[in-house]
Amino acid sequence: MSSVLLFPPADPQESVAYLQHKLSYYTDAWDLAKDLAQGVNAIVVVDARSTDVYQAGHITGAISFPHRTMNADSTAQLDRSKVYITYCDGIGCNGSTKAAWKLASLGFQVKELIGGLDFWKRDGHPLTWGTSPGEWPQVAPGAHCGC
Template sequence: MSSVLAFPPASPSASLAYLQHKLAYYTDAWDLAEDMANGCEAIVVFDARSDAVYQAGHLCGAISFPHRTINAATTAHLDRQKVYITYCDGIGCNGSTKAALKLAALGFQVKELIGGLDFWKRDGHPMAWGSAPGEWPAAAPAASCGC
C-alpha cells in the first residue's frame, strides 16, 4: 500500500478551492520582490520585529511596525485600500502572524511573507539597514526563482 495514497487526494475542484484559499493568506519572497521592484503601490510591507532588530537589517522598502505596537490608535492613519504584508525573522518566529492577526482584527487586508527575512536573504533580495525603509535599487536583479 502506498503511504502517499493512504489518504486519497482531494478532488480537483476541492484542491483548486483549497489552494486558491491558501494563496489568499501568503506571499513568497520572489513574488513580493517582483512587486516591490515594479513599484506596486497596492501593498505595504511591515517588519513586525522590534525597532532595534529592524535597524540591524530589513527588507529593502519595509516599514518598521513591531507587532507589539499595533492597535487602533497606531493604525488610524493607514490606508484601508492597501494590502499589508507582514514578516519577521522566519519560520521559527510568529511575529508576522501576530501582526497580521492584529491588523486583520482591525479590518485591514493582510498577507504573511512565507519564510520571513530568512527566505528573503536566502533568495538574495535587497536589504536595508538603519531606521529608514530604504530605496529599491535600480540595478536589482530580476526575480527568477526557477519555479
C-alpha cells in the same frame, strides 16, 4: 500500500478552491520582490519585529511597525485600501502572525511572508539598514525566480 496514497488526493475542483484559499493568506519572497521591483503601490511591507532589530537589517521598502505596538490608535494613519504584508525573522518566529492577526482584527487586508526575513535573505533579495525603508535597487534584466 502507498503511504502517499493512503489518503487519496482531493478532486481537482476541491484542490483549486483549497489552494486559492491558502494563497490568499501568504506570499513568498519571489512574488514580493517582483512587486516591489515593479513599484506596486497596492501593498505595504511591514516589519513586525522591534525597531532595534529593524535597524540592523530589513527588507528594502519595509516599514517598521512592531506587532507589540499595533492597536486601533497606532494604526489609525494606515491606508485601508492597501494590503499589508507582514514578516518577522522566519519560521521560528510568530511576530508576523501576531501582526497579521492584529491588523486583520482591526479591519485591514493582510498576507504573511512565508519564511520571513530568513527566506528573503536565502533568496538573495535586497536589504536595507537603519531607520529608513530604503530604495529598491535596479534589477538586472532577466533576473527571475526558478519556480
